Amino acid sequence: MCYIIITMNRQEKTRNFCIIAHIDHGKSTLADRLIEKTGTLAKRDMQNQLLDSMELEREKGITIKLTPTRMLYNFEGEEYQLNLIDTPGHVDFTYEVSRSLAACEGAILIVDASQGVEAQTLANAYLAIDNNLEILPVLNKIDLPSARPEEVKKEIEDVVGIPAMHAPCISAKDGTNIEQVLEMIIKEFPCPKGEENGKLKCLVFDSYYDNFKGAICLIRVFDGQVKAGDKIKMMQTGKTFEVTEVGIFVPNPKTTEILRAGDVGYIACSIKTIQDVAVGDTITNALDPCQLALPGYKKVQPVVFCGIFPVDGAKYQELKDALEKLKLNDASLQFEPEVSQALGFGFRCGFLGLLHLEIISERIEREFNLDIITTAPGVTLKVKKTDGQVLSLSNPSQLPNPVEIEYIEEPIVKASIFAPPQYVGAIMELCQDKRGVYKGLVYLDSQRVRVDYILPLSEIVYDFFDSLKSRTKGYASFDYEMAGYEKSDLVKVDILLNGEKCDALSIIVHKDKAYARGRNLTEKLKKIIPRQLFEVPIQAAIGNKIIARETVSAMRKDVLAKCYGGDITRKRKLLEKQKEGKKRMRKIGSVEIPSEAFMSILKLDDEDK
Amino acid sequence: MNSIYIHIPFCEQKCFYCAFASFDKQFDKVEKYFNALKKEIDTSPFKLKIGSIFIGGGTPSAVNPCFIEQILRSVREKFQVEKDAEITLEANPNSLDEKKLKKYFEMGINRLSIGVQSLDNRQLKTLGRLHNRKQVFKVLKTAKKAGYKNINCDLLLGLERQNFFQLKREINSLKKYVTHFSCYMLQVEEGSPLKVMVEKGKVKLPQDDKVAQQYHKLAKFLKKNGFEQYEISNFASNGWLCRHNLNYWSRGNYLGFGLGAHSFIDGTRWANSSSFDDYFIGKKAFTEQLDNKQIVEEIVMLGLRCCLGFRLSQLKKYGVKLEKNPYFNEFLEKGVLKAENGVIKINPDYYGVSNLVIEKLIDF
Numbered sequence: 001m002c003y004i005i006i007t008m009n010r011q012e013k014t015r016n017f018c019i020i021a022h023i024d025h026g027k028s029t030l031a032d033r034l035i036e037k038t039g040t041l042a043k044r045d046m047q048n049q050l051l052d053s054m055e056l057e058r059e060k061g062i063t064i065k066l067t068p069t070r071m072l073y074n075f076e077g078e079e080y081q082l083n084l085i086d087t088p089g090h091v092d093f094t095y096e097v098s099r100s101l102a103a104c105e106g107a108i109l110i111v112d113a114s115q116g117v118e119a120q121t122l123a124n125a126y127l128a129i130d131n132n133l134e135i136l137p138v139l140n141k142i143d144l145p146s147a148r149p150e151e152v153k154k155e156i157e158d159v160v161g162i163p164a165m166h167a168p169c170i171s172a173k174d175g176t177n178i179e180q181v182l183e184m185i186i187k188e189f190p191c192p193k194g195e196e197n198g199k200l201k202c203l204v205f206d207s208y209y210d211n212f213k214g215a216i217c218l219i220r221v222f223d224g225q226v227k228a229g230d231k232i233k234m235m236q237t238g239k240t241f242e243v244t245e246v247g248i249f250v251p252n253p254k255t256t257e258i259l260r261a262g263d264v265g266y267i268a269c270s271i272k273t274i275q276d277v278a279v280g281d282t283i284t285n286a287l288d289p290c291q292l293a294l295p296g297y298k299k300v301q302p303v304v305f306c307g308i309f310p311v312d313g314a315k316y317q318e319l320k321d322a323l324e325k326l327k328l329n330d331a332s333l334q335f336e337p338e339v340s341q342a343l344g345f346g347f348r349c350g351f352l353g354l355l356h357l358e359i360i361s362e363r364i365e366r367e368f369n370l371d372i373i374t375t376a377p378g379v380t381l382k383v384k385k386t387d388g389q390v391l392s393l394s395n396p397s398q399l400p401n402p403v404e405i406e407y408i409e410e411p412i413v414k415a416s417i418f419a420p421p422q423y424v425g426a427i428m429e430l431c432q433d434k435r436g437v438y439k440g441l442v443y444l445d446s447q448r449v450r451v452d453y454i455l456p457l458s459e460i461v462y463d464f465f466d467s468l469k470s471r472t473k474g475y476a477s478f479d480y481e482m483a484g485y486e487k488s489d490l491v492k493v494d495i496l497l498n499g500e501k502c503d504a505l506s507i508i509v510h511k512d513k514a515y516a517r518g519r520n521l522t523e524k525l526k527k528i529i530p531r532q533l534f535e536v537p538i539q540a541a542i543g544n545k546i547i548a549r550e551t552v553s554a555m556r557k558d559v560l561a562k563c564y565g566g567d568i569t570r571k572r573k574l575l576e577k578q579k580e581g582k583k584r585m586r587k588i589g590s591v592e593i594p595s596e597a598f599m600s601i602l603k604l605d606d607e608d609k
Numbered sequence: 610m611n612s613i614y615i616h617i618p619f620c621e622q623k624c625f626y627c628a629f630a631s632f633d634k635q636f637d638k639v640e641k642y643f644n645a646l647k648k649e650i651d652t653s654p655f656k657l658k659i660g661s662i663f664i665g666g667g668t669p670s671a672v673n674p675c676f677i678e679q680i681l682r683s684v685r686e687k688f689q690v691e692k693d694a695e696i697t698l699e700a701n702p703n704s705l706d707e708k709k710l711k712k713y714f715e716m717g718i719n720r721l722s723i724g725v726q727s728l729d730n731r732q733l734k735t736l737g738r739l740h741n742r743k744q745v746f747k748v749l750k751t752a753k754k755a756g757y758k759n760i761n762c763d764l765l766l767g768l769e770r771q772n773f774f775q776l777k778r779e780i781n782s783l784k785k786y787v788t789h790f791s792c793y794m795l796q797v798e799e800g801s802p803l804k805v806m807v808e809k810g811k812v813k814l815p816q817d818d819k820v821a822q823q824y825h826k827l828a829k830f831l832k833k834n835g836f837e838q839y840e841i842s843n844f845a846s847n848g849w850l851c852r853h854n855l856n857y858w859s860r861g862n863y864l865g866f867g868l869g870a871h872s873f874i875d876g877t878r879w880a881n882s883s884s885f886d887d888y889f890i891g892k893k894a895f896t897e898q899l900d901n902k903q904i905v906e907e908i909v910m911l912g913l914r915c916c917l918g919f920r921l922s923q924l925k926k927y928g929v930k931l932e933k934n935p936y937f938n939e940f941l942e943k944g945v946l947k948a949e950n951g952v953i954k955i956n957p958d959y960y961g962v963s964n965l966v967i968e969k970l971i972d973f
Binding site: 532533534555556557566567568569571572575576578579582590 | 614794817818820821822824825857863865870871872873878880895897903906907910911939943945959961962964965966967968971972
């Protein structure tokens with residue numbers, strides 16, 4: 001009896017929570033401040049944005065991956081264990097947010113006190129509500145002169161629909177009112193209520209690969225306990241392992257003896273095969289398993305696809321390894337082998353959005369030191385053929401002949417754009433231009449409106465976000481959800497180099513835009529393709545019909561320098577260097593194109609903006 | 610054939626575009642230098658029959674002809690110089706006079722390579738050359754009188770305000786005196802005064818494309834006038850090809866004496882140091898033994914820069930089958946290369962872009 005009281009007491013002194021916010025509202029800064037205030041790390045060990053451990057995260061100022069931290073905080077004479085799970089804010093990473101939410105009982109909702117409720121504030125708050133989390137609104141950046149806390153509190157109540165009058169007004173930057181946040185975490189958030197003596201039940205909410213310890217599972221223990229030496233079982237894959245180590249994050253990994261119900265930490269079991277760990281899986285004791293697994297996660301569907309190929313064809317296997325390792329803690333990343341006539345062997349990869357695509361390709365290049373070529377991103381199309389067959393395809397090169405197509409359906413999204421009222425005109429103009437269908441306009445308050453549109457997803461993956469930002473001076477924020485498929489008049493535009501079709505450069509666009517895109521593509525390629533021995537015609541074509549043409553004229557001279565005093569060595573070395581410099585080139589028929597060409601075709605020209 | 614190159618690193622004034630091992634403020638070192646040069650020749654471990662000698666620079670005509678005479682004597686004492694050997698001296702119009710020309714002729718020099726560069730006095734000034742148009746013709750006439758039958762003129766392409774008509778006029782006025790033209794494209798070398806002048810906008814050089822166009826027109830024009838192109842930059846009339854250069858390009862043996870001079874004997878290349886102090890103590894800049902891959906690279910590179918071409922069977926010896934290179938077949942098909950009795954040659958129309966062709970062929 002006595003034992004139970006003690007353990008109940010232990011869980012009562014635990015709070016598991018996450019921080020959710022719109023991008024750039026100060027999530028990582030608050031996390032840093034909490035870690036500092038609780039003395040989890042000495043001040044000298046603090047570096048800004050502590051939990052954003054990836055080089056890329058710090059550079060871009062965004063959080064991509066989840067990172068848990070255990071903090072100890074003394075409140076009214078009692079020591080509390082606070083487990084914080086940081087979450088990403090960008091729309092592409094909604095999936096990751098929902099993963100961390102499932103491991104928590106409470107969520108701090110940060111709102112910028114001058115900017116107010118933004119698209120992701122709303123989206124993340126709803127996610128937390130769906131997960132039955134207690135939500136604690138916090139107003140950040142109170143130190144800014146433009147802060148309008150009272151208005152924003154009202155906005156939160158009106159728009160999000162949660163009480164906000166008692167929300168702490170803080171400045172994560174200068175540390176104002178951080179204690180108040182800690183106090184409210186303890187007072188407002190429920191404690192975990194697991195059965196410590198029950199059968200082991202843990203949620204794997206993330207994982208990563210450690211070269212020495214194998215795959216590391218980040219877990220939340222719901223019931224029971226786990227320690228080194230235990231035999232555990234992955235309920236989804238059915239694989240069993242012996243635990244070699246358990247531990248917590250403070251915020252660096254630290255070995256502990258045991259993890260009990262209510263705890264957040266990690267398990268290492270020398271798992272060498274990445275596929276054996278599925279994020280969202282439930283871990284239980286192999287000898288004394290629980291009956292029912294945790295609900296886990298809804299499998300996310302990638303919406304943006306592109307081909308990824310190694311620049312050096314011999315590095316296919318290395319690219320495969322890299323993708324597998326990245327998938328280990330990014331379940332949303334999907335890939336399957338693809339063969340391109342132009343680029344050889346590679347992968348067709350699916351992403352949650354363009355930013356996700358960009359992040360993954362940068363991580364491959366930086367963390368795995370691989371040079372890659374990414375092709376133009378596209379969406380999954382449904383093609384009804386005249387013979388009744390329905391194809392679902394994400395690769396332009398698989399599109400059947402126009403004569404075999406009865407109709408094509410493309411995915412559409414419901415988009416909500418939040419912005420100050422003076423930009424409504426510009427936003428609507430952009431949406432119309434992107435083949436959008438107007439759905440409504442809501443005045444949230446005197447400062448903000450919400451514009452609702454139905455838009456084709458393919459228009460969003462192209463350059464929508466950049467255009468929106470530049471047309472609204474960065475004030476607009478944007479969120480979307482998938483809204484099914486719609487018939488659309490789409491055509492495939494092929495690019496021919498020296499008369500030969502380059503499959504990796506094909507794109508699918510709306511008929512009305514085909515000519516403009518074709519012209520735009522040929523012009524861009526003309527700038528990118530260096531002059532060669534022969535003239536290179538660049539053509540854009542729909543079927544057999546040429547819609548645009550440019551020409552790269554032939555190289556006239558390379559070098560006519562003096563070969564002096566028999567210095568052949570210098571000449572040979574120059575030539576070898578020149579040859580080496582061409583390694584990043586791809587040969588399409590008889591034309592050499594730099595690997596940047598494949599990606600640059602998505603970049604905007606000024607006139608498109 | 611075996612050749613000898615002798616480097617004379619002294620100039621009255623270094624040209625503004627020059628990046629070679631030559632010096633205009635080191636005349637106090639002339640005597641010491643020629644002593645070192647003589648020693649280097651005298652102690653050479655090689656015994657070769659010599660078919661060509663090239664005395665280059667710098668400006669060999671800038672030093673007292675006695676020094677040249679002494680060096681040639683050393684060479685003849687050490688090596689067996691063939692009776693009809695081609696012996697070239699590089700010279701600048703301003704440092705040549707009748708006396709010197711006669712003296713050179715007497716010591717056996719039978720080919721002059723004159724750094725004319727341009728006949729436009731303003732262009733010459735921009736380049737930092739010390740001569741003018743008038744001097745060029747005076748020197749050429751005097752040389753003819755002195756008995757020289759084989760004379761080359763260096764010309765530069767890509768000069769400020771230069772156009773094809775100017776080049777045409779220059780060729781027309783020079784052609785009766787010379788047997789050979791070397792036409793190089795002006796390169797703006799890193800660290801040269803010309804580079805600074807271009808950066809500051811004091812000199813405006815024509816666009817590459819324009820120069821390339823002039824080059825192609827010039828090649829045609831020279832051909833019409835009896836000067837056959839036999840290398841990227843070289844044109845000869847009546848068979849007066851430069852045997853010394855052909856020996857470089859056919860990978861014959863050669864010994865280089867003097868500052869920064871390169872040698873190539875039986876597959877080994879080496880070079881002397883380009884600093885006086887290091888040269889005086891006999892320091893080498895490098896020595897390299899070519900591997901099979903490098904040998905093939907050289908055969909292709911040198912063969913396709915000139916009229917010699919290369920034999921496919923020669924590459925086979927080093928384990929390279931060019932026929933398997935898709936570019937090779939493409940080039941043959943498109944007429945960039947021609948195959949004649951197993952010899953691969955470049956179409957002279959593609960001399961100007963030979964690096965592009967070569968680079969593709971040595972991709973193994």
